[in-house]
Amino acid sequence: MSSSTALPARGSRLAALVVGLCWLAVLFDGLDMFIYGSVLPHMLEQKALGLTPGRAGDLGSYATFGMLVGALTAGTVADRIGRKRLMVGCVTLFSLASGLCAVSGGVAVFGLGRTLAGVGLGGLLPTAISMVTDYARGGRGALTIGALMTAHHAGGILSAYVAKWLVEPVGWRSAFWICVVPLLFVPVLAKAMPESLSFLVAKGRDEEARALAARYDVELPAAPAGKNPADRWSALVGLFRGGEWVQTLLYWLASFGGLLLVYGVATWLPTLMRGEGYNLGSALTFVVLFNLGGIVGMLVAGRASDLFGAPRISAIWFALTAAGVFLLSVHMPLALTYTVVFLTGVFLNSAQTMIYATVSIRTTPDSRATAVGWTSGMGRFGAVFGPWLGGQLLAADRGDWGFTAFALAGVSSMVFIGIAALRSTKQSSRGGSTPQELLTAG
Known part of the structure; x- marks a missing residue:
C-alpha cells in the first residue's frame, strides 16, 4: 500500500483517538458533576458531616460557582499554556478535589473540595470542545461535538450506578474515592493527546502544526486575527x-x-x-x-x-x-x-x-x-x-x-x-x- 493511501486511514484512526480521549475526559467530568446529587439522599438520611438540606444546597452551589470560575478563565489559561496541558490540569484538579471530599471531616473541607472540583469541571468542557473541533473530520464538526456531549450524560448515568452499588454497603465516601480513579487516566492523556492545532498556529509553531495536520489528515486552521x-x-x-x-x-x-x-x-x-x-x-x-x-x-x-x-x-x-x-x-x-x-x-x-x-x-x-x-x-x-x-x-x-x-x-x-x-x-x-x-x- 502506498504512503498516500495509508496516510488518510492512519489520520482517521488518530483523529478518532483524540475524540476518544476527550470523550473519556468528559465522561469523568460528568461522573464528578453528578455524583454529589446521586449520593445526596444518603448523606442527608445519615446526616453525614452534619448536613442539612440548606447546607446541602449551598454545597451544590459551590461546585457550580467553581464551574463559573473555570469556564470564564479556561480560554485565557489555554491561550497561555495550551489546550492539552489545560485538559490534563483540569482532570487532575477535579480528581484530587474528589479525594479531598472523600477524606473531609466537616462541611468546610468538603465545600472546598467541591469548589475546586467545579473549577476543573468548568475548564475541561470548553477546552475539550475546542480540541475535538480542531481534529474533527471535514464537515463533521457539529456531529463530533454532539457525540462528545453524550459523554457528560454517560457520566451522569455512571454516577447513579456508583451510588447504587457502593453507597449503601460501603458509605458515601466510597463514591468520591471512585471519582479519584481518573487520575490513572492522566498519564495516558498527557502522552497520547496531541496539542491543539489552533494553539500551535496562534503561537507561531508552524512547523509543528503542519506536521500534526499532515499526521492527522486534517486541514490546518488559519492564523487568528489576534484581537487585543x-x-x-x-x-x-x-x-x-x-x-x-x-x-x-x-x-x-x-x-x-x-x-x-x-x-x-x-x-x-x-x-x-x-x-x-x-x-x-x-x-x-x-x-x-x-x-x-x-x-x-x-x-x-x-x-x-x-x-x-x-x-x-x-x-x-x-x-x-x-x-x-x-x-x-x-x-x-x-x-x-x-x-x-x-x-x-x-x-x-x-x-x-x-x-x-x-x-x-x-x-x-x-x-x-x-x-x-x-x-x-x-x-x-x-x-x-x-x-x-x-x-x-x-x-x-x-x-x-x-x-x-x-x-x-x-x-x-x-x-x-x-x-x-x-x-x-x-x-x-x-x-x-x-x-x-x-x-x-x-
Missing part, C-alpha cells in the same frame, strides 16, 4: 449598542433560567423523588433515565433545529421541559414516572444548548464568540442559584415546591428566548438579515 483586549471589550460593548441591549439581556435571562433548571434538577432530582415517596433505588434509576434522555436529546435537538430553527426548538423544548418537571411533583404510576423523567431529560438537556445556537445564529460573525461566551457566563449564575434554591425550599420544609420552582424557571426561559427570537425576526424583516439567514434561524 480592547478589541474584545469593543465586541462586548457592541452587544449593548442601540436596541441590541434588550436582545442581549433577553438571551442572558433565558440562559440564567435554563442553567438554573439544568443544575437544580441535576442536584436535587434523587432527593426530590425520594420526597415524593420513591425508594433510593428508584430515585437513582431516575438519574439514569434522565441522562439517557439527555443523550437522545443532544442527538435529536440539532437535527430538529436544522429543520425548524434553533429559536423555535429552544422555546418548544423549554415548554415541554417545564411540563415534564411539573408533572414530577405528581405521584404517578412508576412506569409513567419513568417515561416522564426520560422525556424531561430529552428536552431539558438540549434546550439550553439551543439558546447558544440561537445566539450564534442571530449575531454577526465579528461578535459571535463574545455573544455566546457572555450568554454562557451569565447563565452560570443560574447554575449557582439552582442548587441553592432547592436546598432552601427543602430547609423550609417546602420540598413539594421544588419541582414547581424549577418548572417556572423553564417557563421563564421559554418566554425570554421566544421574545428574543420574535424581536430578532422583526428586525431582520426590516433588512437586518438575508433570507437565507432567516431560513436557517427559523
Whole structure:
C-alpha cells in the first residue's frame, strides 16, 4: 500500500483517538458533576458531616460557582499554556478535589473540595470542545461535538450506578474515592493527546502544526486575527449598542433560567423523588433515565433545529421541559414516572444548548464568540442559584415546591428566548438579515 493511501486511514484512526480521549475526559467530568446529587439522599438520611438540606444546597452551589470560575478563565489559561496541558490540569484538579471530599471531616473541607472540583469541571468542557473541533473530520464538526456531549450524560448515568452499588454497603465516601480513579487516566492523556492545532498556529509553531495536520489528515486552521483586549471589550460593548441591549439581556435571562433548571434538577432530582415517596433505588434509576434522555436529546435537538430553527426548538423544548418537571411533583404510576423523567431529560438537556445556537445564529460573525461566551457566563449564575434554591425550599420544609420552582424557571426561559427570537425576526424583516439567514434561524 502506498504512503498516500495509508496516510488518510492512519489520520482517521488518530483523529478518532483524540475524540476518544476527550470523550473519556468528559465522561469523568460528568461522573464528578453528578455524583454529589446521586449520593445526596444518603448523606442527608445519615446526616453525614452534619448536613442539612440548606447546607446541602449551598454545597451544590459551590461546585457550580467553581464551574463559573473555570469556564470564564479556561480560554485565557489555554491561550497561555495550551489546550492539552489545560485538559490534563483540569482532570487532575477535579480528581484530587474528589479525594479531598472523600477524606473531609466537616462541611468546610468538603465545600472546598467541591469548589475546586467545579473549577476543573468548568475548564475541561470548553477546552475539550475546542480540541475535538480542531481534529474533527471535514464537515463533521457539529456531529463530533454532539457525540462528545453524550459523554457528560454517560457520566451522569455512571454516577447513579456508583451510588447504587457502593453507597449503601460501603458509605458515601466510597463514591468520591471512585471519582479519584481518573487520575490513572492522566498519564495516558498527557502522552497520547496531541496539542491543539489552533494553539500551535496562534503561537507561531508552524512547523509543528503542519506536521500534526499532515499526521492527522486534517486541514490546518488559519492564523487568528489576534484581537487585543480592547478589541474584545469593543465586541462586548457592541452587544449593548442601540436596541441590541434588550436582545442581549433577553438571551442572558433565558440562559440564567435554563442553567438554573439544568443544575437544580441535576442536584436535587434523587432527593426530590425520594420526597415524593420513591425508594433510593428508584430515585437513582431516575438519574439514569434522565441522562439517557439527555443523550437522545443532544442527538435529536440539532437535527430538529436544522429543520425548524434553533429559536423555535429552544422555546418548544423549554415548554415541554417545564411540563415534564411539573408533572414530577405528581405521584404517578412508576412506569409513567419513568417515561416522564426520560422525556424531561430529552428536552431539558438540549434546550439550553439551543439558546447558544440561537445566539450564534442571530449575531454577526465579528461578535459571535463574545455573544455566546457572555450568554454562557451569565447563565452560570443560574447554575449557582439552582442548587441553592432547592436546598432552601427543602430547609423550609417546602420540598413539594421544588419541582414547581424549577418548572417556572423553564417557563421563564421559554418566554425570554421566544421574545428574543420574535424581536430578532422583526428586525431582520426590516433588512437586518438575508433570507437565507432567516431560513436557517427559523
